Amino acid sequence: MSDWMVTQGSSAGRRPRALSPLREHLRDTFWFAPTAAMVSVFVVWVGAQVLDAAIVDALQEDRDYETLDELLRFAEDAKAVVTAVGSAMMTFIGVVFSISLVAVQMASGQFTPRVVRLFVRSRITKATFAVFLATFVLTLLVLTSFDSVEDPRAVTSVPLVQSVLTLGMVGLSLLLFVLYVNATLRLMRISHVIARIASESFRVAASMPVPVGGQEASGLGAVTAWVPHEGRAGVLRDVHVARLVRVARKHGVVLRLIPRIGDFVVPGMPVLAVHGGPVPPRRVLRYAISVGVERTYHQDLGFGLRQLSDIALRALSSAINDPTTAVQALDRVVQFLAALSRRPLDAALYQDRAGAVRLVQPVPRWTELVDLGFTEVRMSAPGNPQVCRRMLAGLDDLLLLAPPERREPLLRHRELLRQAIDVTASTPADREFTLRPDRQGIG
Incomplete structure (x- = not known):
C-alpha cells in the first residue's frame, strides 16, 4: 500500500501514481x-x-x-x-x-x-x-x-x-x-488550442489536494534544516510527491518545498525546508526534484494562465491585431478563475496513510492568479473596445462568484481598466460604449 494519500474534498480520493512524474516527462518527449x-x-x-x-x-x-x-x-x-x-x-x-x-x-x-x-x-x-x-x-x-x-x-x-x-x-x-x-x-485552430490549454489546466487543478478538517501549513514549527539544490540550474518542473512523503514519514519530519513549481532554481539554492527533525540523507532525496529548461503542465497551476495570457497579448499586438482571439483567451481565463474562486489556495498539503501532513507544496495565491490572468492583457486592452467589454463582463461575473475576501484584486483590475479607458477614449460616447460589459466583447 502507498505510504501517502491526499485529501480531496471530504474524503481521501485520488492517489497520483508513484511514477507520475516519469510518465509526464515521457509525454513531453517525442x-x-x-x-x-x-x-x-x-x-x-x-x-x-x-x-x-x-x-x-x-x-x-x-x-x-x-x-x-x-x-x-x-x-x-x-x-x-x-x-x-x-x-x-x-x-x-x-x-x-x-x-x-x-x-x-x-x-x-x-x-x-x-x-x-x-x-x-x-x-x-x-x-x-x-x-x-x-x-x-x-x-x-x-x-x-x-x-x-x-x-x-x-x-x-x-x-x-x-x-x-x-x-x-x-x-x-x-x-x-x-x-x-x-x-x-x-x-x-486557435479555439481548439485554447480549449486544450484550459483542459490541461483543469486537470492540474483537479490533481491538487484540497486541505480539509482545519489543515494548515502554518503549524509546522521551526525549520530544523535546509536542503539545497544540487545539479543543473533550470525551471522546477515537478517533485516526486510519493517519494518525498515516504522519506518524510520514515524520518519523522515534514518537508516544505520552498520554490514554487515553475520557478527558476540554481545550484545551492534552498529547495526544501525540514521541520521537526534532522535532514534526511541526500541519497534518499535524489531524483525527487525535477529541473528542466521550460515549464510543464504537471503540478504547475499557473502555467495554463501564463499561456492564455501570452496568446491574448500576441493577439493584441500590432503585428497580429486579432482582438477576437484575445476575447477567446479571456473566456478561458474567466472559466479557470471561476472554478478556483472558492477553492483553498496558497499550499497543497500531502499526507501519509496515517493522516499526518508530510509535504507542503506552495501554489499560487488567488491574488497572484488573478494578476496573472488579467494584468498584462488589461494593460494592452485600451483602444480595443471588444477586449475591454469582455474583461469587464468577466470581472463582474467573478465578483458574483468570489467570496468577499477575494474581491479586492477583481475590483482593483476593474478600476484600473476603467481609468485606462477614461484616458484612451476619444469621446464620451466611445467611453460609455467601451465601459459596457459584454460577454462576447462586441456581440
Whole structure:
C-alpha cells in the first residue's frame, strides 16, 4: 500500500501514481513512443516468424507439398507488395514530418511558443509516427524472411503470417494518417488550442489536494534544516510527491518545498525546508526534484494562465491585431478563475496513510492568479473596445462568484481598466460604449 494519500474534498480520493512524474516527462518527449513501437514490432515479428516456420514444418510433415507450392507463389506476390509498402512508408513519414513542422511553426508564430508543447504531447501525432516507423521496420524484417528456394521440399519458411501482419500495419497506418491530419488541423485552430490549454489546466487543478478538517501549513514549527539544490540550474518542473512523503514519514519530519513549481532554481539554492527533525540523507532525496529548461503542465497551476495570457497579448499586438482571439483567451481565463474562486489556495498539503501532513507544496495565491490572468492583457486592452467589454463582463461575473475576501484584486483590475479607458477614449460616447460589459466583447 502507498505510504501517502491526499485529501480531496471530504474524503481521501485520488492517489497520483508513484511514477507520475516519469510518465509526464515521457509525454513531453517525442522519442519514447516511436522507439517503443519499433522494439515492440521486432518482438512481434519474431513471434510471427516462429508461427510461419511452424506452419511450414507442419505441412512438410503431412507431405502437403501442393499447399506449400501455393504458399510459395503467394510469397512471390507478397514480396512485391511488401517492397512497395516499405518504399511508401518512407514517403508517408516524410509527409507527416513536414506537416508537423509547418503546424508547429505556424502555431509558435501566431499563438505563442509555449503551445508547441501541445504538438509534442499529442498522442495521435506520436502514434502516427510510431506506427509508420514500426511498419517500415517490419517491412525490412519481413523481406529478410523470404526464401529464394523454389522446391517445396527444401523450403524452411514462408512469411505468410508476417505478410498478413504487414498488411494489417498498412491499414492501421492509413487510418492513423487520416486521424493525424484531422487532429493537426484542429490544433492549428486557435479555439481548439485554447480549449486544450484550459483542459490541461483543469486537470492540474483537479490533481491538487484540497486541505480539509482545519489543515494548515502554518503549524509546522521551526525549520530544523535546509536542503539545497544540487545539479543543473533550470525551471522546477515537478517533485516526486510519493517519494518525498515516504522519506518524510520514515524520518519523522515534514518537508516544505520552498520554490514554487515553475520557478527558476540554481545550484545551492534552498529547495526544501525540514521541520521537526534532522535532514534526511541526500541519497534518499535524489531524483525527487525535477529541473528542466521550460515549464510543464504537471503540478504547475499557473502555467495554463501564463499561456492564455501570452496568446491574448500576441493577439493584441500590432503585428497580429486579432482582438477576437484575445476575447477567446479571456473566456478561458474567466472559466479557470471561476472554478478556483472558492477553492483553498496558497499550499497543497500531502499526507501519509496515517493522516499526518508530510509535504507542503506552495501554489499560487488567488491574488497572484488573478494578476496573472488579467494584468498584462488589461494593460494592452485600451483602444480595443471588444477586449475591454469582455474583461469587464468577466470581472463582474467573478465578483458574483468570489467570496468577499477575494474581491479586492477583481475590483482593483476593474478600476484600473476603467481609468485606462477614461484616458484612451476619444469621446464620451466611445467611453460609455467601451465601459459596457459584454460577454462576447462586441456581440
